[in-house]
Each structure stands twice: as C-alpha cells, then as structure tokens.
Amino acid sequence: MDTLRITDGQVLRPDGTVEDADVLVDRDEGTILDIGSDLDAEADETLDAEGCLVMPGLVNAHCHVSMTLLRGYADDKPLDAWLQEDIWPTEAALTPDDVRIGAELGLVEMIKSGTTAFADMYFHVPEVVAAVEKAGLRARVGHGAVTIGKDDEDAWDDIEESLDVAREFDGAADGRIRTAVMPHSLTTVGEEYLRGATEEAHDEGIPVHYHANETTNEVDPIVDERDERPLAYAQDLGMLTADDFLAHGVHVDDEEISLLADAGTGVVHCPASNMKLASGMAPVQAMLDAGVTVGIGTDGAASNNDLDMFDEMRDAAMIGKLAADDASAVAAPDVIRMATAGSAEAIGLPGGKLEVGGVADIAVVDFDAPHLTPATNLVSHLVYATRGSDVRHTICDGQVLMRDREVLTLDESAVMDRAREATEALHERA
Numbered sequence: 001m002d003t004l005r006i007t008d009g010q011v012l013r014p015d016g017t018v019e020d021a022d023v024l025v026d027r028d029e030g031t032i033l034d035i036g037s038d039l040d041a042e043a044d045e046t047l048d049a050e051g052c053l054v055m056p057g058l059v060n061a062h063c064h065v066s067m068t069l070l071r072g073y074a075d076d077k078p079l080d081a082w083l084q085e086d087i088w089p090t091e092a093a094l095t096p097d098d099v100r101i102g103a104e105l106g107l108v109e110m111i112k113s114g115t116t117a118f119a120d121m122y123f124h125v126p127e128v129v130a131a132v133e134k135a136g137l138r139a140r141v142g143h144g145a146v147t148i149g150k151d152d153e154d155a156w157d158d159i160e161e162s163l164d165v166a167r168e169f170d171g172a173a174d175g176r177i178r179t180a181v182m183p184h185s186l187t188t189v190g191e192e193y194l195r196g197a198t199e200e201a202h203d204e205g206i207p208v209h210y211h212a213n214e215t216t217n218e219v220d221p222i223v224d225e226r227d228e229r230p231l232a233y234a235q236d237l238g239m240l241t242a243d244d245f246l247a248h249g250v251h252v253d254d255e256e257i258s259l260l261a262d263a264g265t266g267v268v269h270c271p272a273s274n275m276k277l278a279s280g281m282a283p284v285q286a287m288l289d290a291g292v293t294v295g296i297g298t299d300g301a302a303s304n305n306d307l308d309m310f311d312e313m314r315d316a317a318m319i320g321k322l323a324a325d326d327a328s329a330v331a332a333p334d335v336i337r338m339a340t341a342g343s344a345e346a347i348g349l350p351g352g353k354l355e356v357g358g359v360a361d362i363a364v365v366d367f368d369a370p371h372l373t374p375a376t377n378l379v380s381h382l383v384y385a386t387r388g389s390d391v392r393h394t395i396c397d398g399q400v401l402m403r404d405r406e407v408l409t410l411d412e413s414a415v416m417d418r419a420r421e422a423t424e425a426l427h428e429r430a
C-alpha cells in the first residue's frame with residue numbers, strides 16, 4: 001500500500017474540536033487510514049504540518065471556474081445589466097481553448113487556497129473536465145443551458161447538450177468527476193424545457209443545479225405571472241429533490257425555506273457575489289435553523305473577484321449577521337461546516353470531513369503568521385482571519401496537489417502566461 005503521513009499538526013475533527021494528531025492516508029484508495037497521536041506506521045511520503053491546522057479541503061459549491069478570464073471585467077453593475085450588456089456578449093466569443101485556460105487558472109487558484117472540490121456550471125464542459133482531470137480536484141460539472149431568446153429547436157438543443165454532457169462525463173477522472181443537468185435559472189429557461197430537462201435527468205439519476213431567487217428581478221416576474229413563489233414553481237417542475245441544489249437563494253420567504261428543508265434540496269450561499277452585484281442578503285441563519293442544507297460558493301471570478309473560500313467564509317459570517325440583525329448569527333463553527341460538509345452534502349460529493357475511511361481531501365493551513373497570532377482559537381481564525389495564501393499543502397483523493405505552496409499538478413506560471421495571452425486576444429475579438 002502506498003501511504004502519505006501528515007505529521008505533527010493539529011486536526012480539525014467533524015465535531016469542530018481540534019486535537020494534536022497525525023493523519024495517515026492510503027494513496028491507492030485515496031482515503032484516510034488513521035488519525036491519531038500515536039500512529040506507529042511508517043509512510044512512503046510525509047508532509048510536515050508543525051504549527052499547522054489539518055482541515056477538510058474546502059468545497060466551493062457554486063462556480064463558473066473559467067470566468068477567471070473575465071476577472072475585473074464589468075465591475076460594479078447589477079446582475080441583469082452585467083449579464084446582458086457585458087458578460088454574455090463576451091462569453092459568446094470564448095473559444096474551447098479559452099475555457100480550458102480559464103479553468104486551469106481557476107484550478108491553480110483553488111489549489112493554492114485549499115479548495116479540493118467544487119461544482120461548476122459553464123459551457124465547453126469537456127475542456128473543464130480535462131482541466132479538472134489534470135489538476136486533480138474533485139468536481140460536479142455541467143453545461144449551463146439558457147433558452148430565452150432562442151427558437152424551440154435551439155432551446156431543446158441546449159437542453160440536450162446539458163443532458164448529453166451529464167451522461168458522458170459522469171465518473172470521469174477515476175470517479176472524481178460527477179455531473180448534473182444545469183438549466184441556468186428559473187427565469188432564463190422556459191417552463192417546458194425546465195420540466196423536460198428535470199424529468200429526463202431524474203429518470204437517469206442525474207441531479208439538477210440552477211440559479212434561483214438571486215435578485216428580486218428573478219422573483220417578481222414568476223410571482224406576477226404564476227401567482228406563486230419561485231420555489232413553489234420549482235417544486236411543481238420537480239426541481240426540488242434531495243439530489244438537486246440551487247445557487248443563491250437570497251430572496252426566499254419562510255414558506256420557501258420550509259419547502260427546501262422538507263425536500264432536502266441544497267442551497268449554495270454566494271455572499272461575495274450577492275454583495276458585489278447588490279443582489280441582497282440571504283437569510284442564512286433562518287435556513288440553518290429550519291434544517292436546510294446550506295453550502296458556500298464563490299460564484300464566478302467576475303462577480304467576486306476571486307475563488308478564495310477563506311474570503312467567502314468571512315463574507316458569509318459578516319453578511320449573515322447583518323441579514324439576521326444579530327451578531328451571534330452565522331457563527332464561525334457553522335460557517336466552517338457550511339464551507340466543508342454542508343457544501344459537499346449540497347452538491348453530492350464525498351468529503352468535507354476528516355474521518356477514518358473517508359476521502360483524503362485535505363487542506364493544511366499554516367498558523368505561523370502575524371495575522372494568525374496568537375493561535376488561541378483556530379476555528380475563529382479560520383473564518384475571520386485566515387487567507388487562502390495561508391494554505392501550505394493541499395491534498396485531494398490522497399494525492400498531493402500542492403506541497404509547501406508549490407502546485408504539483410499544473411505549471412502555475414505557464415498557466416498565468418497563457419491566461420494573460422488568452423484574455424488579451426479575447427478582448428481584441430469581443
């Protein structure tokens with residue numbers, strides 16, 4: 001058996017406690033063999049974690065990873081104008097190569113900030129799959145289908161592409177890649193297409209992922225036309241099952257929160273995107289209190305503008321308190337749970353917990369830094385003070401993706417060079 005040992009660190013356990021322990025990993029199986037302070041097994045490779053916290057890899061539960069190429073483009077606009085005036089026209093000029101390069105750039109950024117798994121909605125998905133396979137992360141990917149402005153044939157073609165991609169790539173990268181059918185949102189995809197895509201996906205055991213209740217502009221037209229709330233509409237369409245997950249859930253009322261809790265549908269909270277686009281404040285504490293599975297995502301880099309889940313945790317805690325008008329709301333332990341186990345559960349991937357027999361998806365965070373001193377309350381520091389750049393090692397599926405801040409699976413500087421060139425060419429074309 002090929003083994004990896006993470007030595008001399010403190011380990012964050014699923015119940016939120018921290019203990020001095022080593023972690024022994026079976027690299028053949030990609031799982032955790034043992035956690036303890038008195039392990040006597042020798043390992044084939046060791047990773048030093050002295051002065052570090054060994055924690056579950058972060059799970060970015062909603063992203064458009066290739067949008068890293070659009071970072072800093074079209075800032076300071078609300079969602080509809082941002083998408084329609086800037087983002088969609090530019091995305092129309094993206095080539096498959098651009099999507100691959102943008103994905104690799106985003107994956108380097110994720111690895112460097114301790115993210116080991118993510119959910120991604122985009123197009124040219126085979127390119128995203130290839131990038132994930134090479135980078136070594138875990139992902140649930142899908143083709144985002146939009147039907148507004150299309151004739152019936154084009155609309156169904158887009159839906160079919162989403163279904164085909166989900167069928168073709170499920171289980172890719174030795175099982176690290178899973179898929180979902182991804183209609184973009186309840187307002188950008190027509191009713192018959194939402195119903196058809198969902199029925200077909202569920203018949204084949206494929207989950208559905210979509211944007212919902214992000215802005216009032218996504219709620220009001222549905223209420224006006226149908227006299228029902230968006231998530232009641234989603235339920236009618238069969239889109240609220242325990243396997244499905246939606247992004248945002250900002251403007252949800254109490255009845256919608258109950259629907260989510262009863263159905264077991266995951267909600268991915270994207271605090272930075274919600275603040276930057278001024279979409280609103282999600283009632284995260286109310287959703288947690290009701291028993292909704294809540295994860296955390298960055299959304300794309302054009303509405304964030306980074307993919308650092310430590311930033312996202314801090315944002316989630318801050319805006320969660322404001323939204324609840326209560327400083328005790330969305331406390332640090334809850335935020336960590338959302339960004340790890342909550343996200344993993346919402347998107348239906350393993351991980352988010354360090355436990356024997358579980359997947360070895362791990363981030364090792366170095367606390368030997370002025371902004372993390374004194375290291376008296378590591379759980380607090382993770383949410384309120386840590387940055388992605390404090391991550392020292394990243395491991396996914398038992399494989400070391402970053403050792404001592406050197407990314408091993410992708411060539412960081414070559415990826416950055418290619419991203420600069422691709423972006424320049426894109427803006428000349430678009």
Ligand SMILES: CSC[C@H]1O[C@@H](n2cnc3c(O)ncnc32)[C@H](O)[C@@H]1O
Pocket residue numbers: 064079083087088091121122123143144145146184211214273299300303
């Ligand atoms: C059709 S692929 C996915 C699609 O979603 C767009 N997008 C990025 N961020 C958001 C957001 O916050 N709400 C809705 N849509 C978003 C992205 O640009 C792609 O076009």
Ligand SMILES: [Zn+2]
Pocket residue numbers: 062063064211247299300
């Ligand atoms: Zn999104």
